[in-house]
Amino acid sequence: MASKKICVFPGDGIGPEVVREGLSVLRVIEQAAGKRMFETEEELLGGASYDVHGVPMSRNALALARASDAVLLGAVGGPRWDPLPFAVRPERALLGLRKELGLFANLRPAVVFAPLLDASPLRRELVEGIDLMVVRELTGGIYFGEPRGVSFINGVETGINTEIYTRPEIERVARVAFELSRKRSRRVTSVDKSNVLEATELWRKVVSEVGAKEYPDVALSHMLVDNCAMQLIRNPRQFDVVVTTNLFGDILTDEASMITGSIGMLPSASIGGKVGMYEPIHGSAPDIAGKGVANPLATILSVAMMLKYSFDMPAEAARIEKAVERVLADGYRTGDIYREGEGKKVGTTEMGDRVRHAVLNQYQKR
Incomplete structure (x- = not known):
């Protein structure tokens, strides 16, 4: 080799x-x-x-x-x-x-090693057996969207960032999540804020279509990001593969890291x-x-x-x-x-x- x-x-x-x-x-x-x-x-x-x-x-x-x-x-x-x-x-x-x-696509596993069960801020019975993978979209969304910047609009200083996703961007990261799930438990949770943000309304639509057409063997569910943040604390073992936007993934993966005991324990792969x-x-x-x-x-x-x-x-x-x-x-x-x-x-x-x-x-x- x-x-x-x-x-x-x-x-x-x-x-x-x-x-x-x-x-x-x-x-x-x-x-x-x-x-x-x-x-x-x-x-x-x-x-x-x-x-x-x-x-x-x-x-x-x-x-x-x-x-x-x-x-x-x-x-x-x-x-x-x-x-x-x-x-x-x-x-x-x-x-x-x-x-x-x-x-x-950013892959962030959150696994609780058995010797560190008591290092988690959550009770042992909540975290034992956690093995989830967050797939975070990495090159789109509000971190890259245009227009952006700080300027004066009608005399008022204004900061602007734009949340934008295209169908191809969503399709490709969804496929990464579905393919990973086939090597695990064939369950994907897609996280969005489709009740408020049109960009993630499209996200939910496209992920659903990719799942139904290309991955009928994978169980797909959807969850609003605020509920997901709560559920990660309430019952983290319900998750296996989670796919979400750049911004939401950035936040949720840090939350998931602390469930495992320390942010110093978690790796990531960007592919x-x-x-x-x-x-x-x-x-x-x-x-x-x-x-x-x-x-x-x-x-x-x-x-x-x-x-x-x-x-x-x-x-x-x-x-x-x-x-x-x-x-x-x-x-x-x-x-x-x-x-x-x-x-x-x-x-x-x-x-x-x-x-x-x-x-x-x-x-x-x-």
Whole structure:
């Protein structure tokens, strides 16, 4: 097998720390295989890029991403760059990458690992067995719609953003959700606000048509976003695959992450184009950057998603996921998931070391 080329954007804040641990897990897989399987090349992105190049994403960074088989991203942004003009803030690089690479579907799993049941703010009986996948449309909706901006209209300062979706945009992300559901329990919940927003009235119509025509074997239900936000707390196990708009997906996935115990635990995959992008859903956490205490598990699990979705290596991905669960079962915790008197509190590097050791053990037991 030819080696796979991975574009690495360590990014800002804790990004470089957690990316380092994620990449080192790949090296363990290479070690077990006895050959070089992954070629990596780094570039600056986000605030780190702005500080050097004056833009959050340079032409070289975009060219490297396009020429790679997959992208691994740490995190971008932080308060130090908040005063910048909107067009050059670090987050614009993330939106630009999604658009330029054609990454229209964001997959965000929310799985509760058994050893972390008591870390959830919800009661154990509500969260035990949660295994849901949110498919968030990623390149349309209010984050990209035109017109947008802040201007004076009839002498009044006015901010404008436009929620807009076309039929093709909705069809393609709906198909991603339906295809995923066929590998799971064949249930899809489509989330919208069709009672108020015409753009999501079209969303509901198109998702229904795609489901009825192309996926009659999948059970489709619809839910208004405010009700969905409530139901995620009331009865999260009712969901399997959830498909929704860019804005609603952004909000609901953060809610789902906290149900699992920590936003530091959840990975994501952005797919749709030739090159997939993989990143933890947490932010850059500049308050703990450089202290060696960040949780690397979301990034490590993002690497597992990269192996599964970009490199067709599901067995290796499963080994990483099992290793994470093994380490948690052994009681190791970073600060965000640690409870006083329960388990052993460890830092970023030791958590990575534990996962790497657990991965290697699986190969040695074959």
